Amino acid sequence: SAVISQKPSRDICQRGTSLTIQCQVDSQVTMMFWYRQQPGQSLTLIATANQGSEATYESGFVIDKFPISRPNLTFSTLTVSNMSPEDSSIYLCSVALQGYNQPQHFGDGTRLSIL
Amino acid sequence: SQELEQSPQSLIVQEGKNLTINCTSSKTLYGLYWYKQKYGEGLIFLMMLQKGGEEKSHEKITAKLDEKKQQSSLHITASQPSHAGIYLCGAAHFGNEKLTFGTGTRLTIIP
Numbered sequence: 001s002a003v004i005s006q007k008p009s010r011d012i013c014q015r016g017t018s019l020t021i022q023c024q025v026d027s028q029v030t031m032m033f034w035y036r037q038q039p040g041q042s043l044t045l046i047a048t049a050n051q052g053s054e055a056t057y058e059s060g061f062v063i064d065k066f067p068i069s070r071p072n073l074t075f076s077t078l079t080v081s082n083m084s085p086e087d088s089s090i091y092l093c094s095v096a097l098q099g100y101n102q103p104q105h106f107g108d109g110t111r112l113s114i115l
Numbered sequence: 116s117q118e119l120e121q122s123p124q125s126l127i128v129q130e131g132k133n134l135t136i137n138c139t140s141s142k143t144l145y146g147l148y149w150y151k152q153k154y155g156e157g158l159i160f161l162m163m164l165q166k167g168g169e170e171k172s173h174e175k176i177t178a179k180l181d182e183k184k185q186q187s188s189l190h191i192t193a194s195q196p197s198h199a200g201i202y203l204c205g206a207a208h209f210g211n212e213k214l215t216f217g218t219g220t221r222l223t224i225i226p
Contacts, residue, residue, distance in 0.1 A: 001160070031212045042203060043158075043216040092157060096212045103148050104205075104214055108157040 002027050002095055006107035013083055013114050020079045021110045023093035028073035031096040033104065034066070038089045046091075049076040083114045118142075119206055119217035127223045128194050136189045136220045138204035144184045146207030148214065153200045161189075191222075199224045 003026040013019050023032065032049040046066055047055040055068035070076045080087055090111050094104040118141040128134045138147065146165045150158040162171045164180035164187060171178050175192045191198055201221050205214040 004157075006157075033213070042219045045213060045215075048213065090155065094158075103160045103163050104212070105160060106150075106158040109155070111155055 002029065002097060002105050004093065004095060004105060004107040006093055006110055008110055009108060010111040011113070013112065015084050015114055017083055018079055018081045019083065019112065020077050021091055021093075023076045023078070023107055025074045025095050027097075029095040030073070030098055031104075032070060032076045033094045033096075034068060034076070034078045035092045035094065036089045037092065037109070043092065046078070049078075080112065083112075085114045088112060088114045119204055119215060121202075121204060121217040121220050123220060124218065125221040125223070127225060130195060130224050130226055131193055134191050134194055134222070136202050136222070138187045138189070138217050140185045140206055142185070144180065144187070144206050145209045147180055147184075147187045148205040148207070149178050149187070149189055150203045150205060151200050152203060152219075158203065194222075194224050196224045196226075198222060 005024045007022045011019055034046040035043040036046050037043050045058050046061045047057040047068055049055050049068050049070040051070045051073055065081050067079045090109045092106050092109045094106045096102050096104050120139045122137050148163050149161040151161055152158045162178045167182040167184045169180045177190045180187045199222055201219050203219050204217040
């Protein structure tokens with residue numbers, strides 16, 4: 001498996017501001033993903049972070065709102081822009097190790113509250 | 116897209132009792148993953164199932180995938196307080212690494 005560090009673990013932000021969440025892996029991985037978990041809900045995939053190219057966003061998520069960087073094979077960031085109370089969620093990054101049908105491993109998540 | 120329904124949504128079980136959580140897909144599953152999430156934290160990988168009829172066990176947790184690969188169950192024997200949390204099933208998509216997650220089952224263990 002992989003050790004995934006996510007920062008910050010939690011934050012309380014003012015509406016209209018932006019927050020960048022970092023995800024660091026202890027080994028090189030091909031696939032990194034960002035998920036959102038709204039209160040009491042399951043996980044929804046925001047985007048796949050691609051190394052060296054733009055992220056691939058899922059329906060309902062756009063780059064202007066959730067810009068993602070992936071500068072190398074061990075690191076990615078997700079920015080939540082122009083936040084509103086509806087963005088209050090847990091944001092999780094995950095990685096899939098190389099190999100056939102490897103499970104995704106998750107960071108501990110970032111609990112974000114917007115006032 | 117793949118839709119996964121889990122049942123029950125929540126479960127309260129007395130310590131020492133057995134329990135089962137189900138995950139049903141609207142489509143044939145390419146791969147099925149079970150995760151556990153402690154409240155407000157990240158997901159812990161439990162097991163992965165791929166073949167119809169496959170069954171895997173780890174400690175007191177057993178997961179099965181039916182022959183048609185559209186339903187999976189997670190069974191916990193002699194439950195303990197450490198089993199409390201939210202259990203999520205995730206379905207793999209053919210041809211890529213994306214996962215779609217089920218609705219989740221919140222498990223509470225009472226003394």
